[in-house]
Amino acid sequence: MAKRVYLFLGNDLVIPRGMEDAEFLGGIDAGSVFPAFGELEYYTVPPIPGQKADDMPPGFLLPPDTPVPSGWQTLPVRRAAAFFSGPDKRGPSGAGDSSAGSSDRARRLLRIYHVLQWRRDSAYCGSCGAVNGDSPLELARLCPHCGRIEYPRISPAVITLVYRDDGRALLAHNKKFKPKLYSLIAGFTEAGESLENTVAREVKEEVNLDIRNIRYITSQCWPFPNSLMAGFTARYEGGKLKCDGQEILDAQWFTRESVLAGTPELPDPGSVSRCIIDHWLKGDPE
Numbered sequence: 001m002a003k004r005v006y007l008f009l010g011n012d013l014v015i016p017r018g019m020e021d022a023e024f025l026g027g028i029d030a031g032s033v034f035p036a037f038g039e040l041e042y043y044t045v046p047p048i049p050g051q052k053a054d055d056m057p058p059g060f061l062l063p064p065d066t067p068v069p070s071g072w073q074t075l076p077v078r079r080a081a082a083f084f085s086g087p088d089k090r091g092p093s094g095a096g097d098s099s100a101g102s103s104d105r106a107r108r109l110l111r112i113y114h115v116l117q118w119r120r121d122s123a124y125c126g127s128c129g130a131v132n133g134d135s136p137l138e139l140a141r142l143c144p145h146c147g148r149i150e151y152p153r154i155s156p157a158v159i160t161l162v163y164r165d166d167g168r169a170l171l172a173h174n175k176k177f178k179p180k181l182y183s184l185i186a187g188f189t190e191a192g193e194s195l196e197n198t199v200a201r202e203v204k205e206e207v208n209l210d211i212r213n214i215r216y217i218t219s220q221c222w223p224f225p226n227s228l229m230a231g232f233t234a235r236y237e238g239g240k241l242k243c244d245g246q247e248i249l250d251a252q253w254f255t256r257e258s259v260l261a262g263t264p265e266l267p268d269p270g271s272v273s274r275c276i277i278d279h280w281l282k283g284d285p286e
């Protein structure tokens with residue numbers, strides 16, 4: 001029996017009340033779970049090929065209506081992203097300081113959460129409806145009836161910082177954001193598009209701008225439920241700023257001085273959007 005496990009409830013982790021910050025990344029004591037939740041059928045997600053198999057605590061998705069017992073609390077799974085050790089344009093660094101361990105554990109936690117959700121949602125074959133089994137060869141669902149193979153779904157999405165020659169960058173307020181928070185233009189890739197196509201289309205759709213010099217910066221897994229966020233910068237080319245009014249309620253050109261002085265509020269550290277904004281604040285691109 002594993003010593004540490006993960007319990008998920010919706011988009012939250014369930015942890016003992018009072019657990020120290022960052023400690024949740026390593027999982028919770030398996031012995032404490034049974035008295036509160038009874039016997040659970042944990043699933044152990046295999047590691048990414050090349051990584052250590054004994055380093056993957058089993059996990060369990062609690063049914064959505066599960067009450068949180070006294071002595072326990074919930075914590076958003078996305079909090080794990082705050083422990084990423086600063087991806088830069090060469091990709092996640094994850095090495096060289098004491099935060100590397102936390103960064104690795106955060107990635108592991110997000111992989112486990114991603115795969116558990118996929119397993120729940122792929123219980124039946126998408127072609128014939130039979131109950132899926134697990135492939136003995138790889139991390140995949142295998143239909144015992146028609147042989148259809150289903151791999152964990154990963155949905156690419158882009159997020160883009162548009163900058164101008166005068167040093168300002170476009171930050172936008174999405175209707176889903178809390179008041180005063182501004183971030184980057186984002187959207188999902190459509191079938192038939194390249195990531196660069198998506199960047200240009202989303203910027204045009206949401207704020208009516210034309211762009212050029214689309215440049216990839218970094219990416220990050222974002223399993224809510226199954227995204228891969230790819231971050232870009234792009235230079236303003238033309239067009240009159242006009243928000244779509246559907247997703248984007250406001251967008252403005254901000255100077256570095258204004259952003260560094262705290263206006264507007266920015267996304268949390270660890271997110272791709274924040275990483276790219278920080279990248280721009282340091283003077284790149286230009």
Ligand SMILES: [Zn+2]
Pocket residue numbers: 125126127128129130143144145146147148
């Ligand atoms: Zn089938």
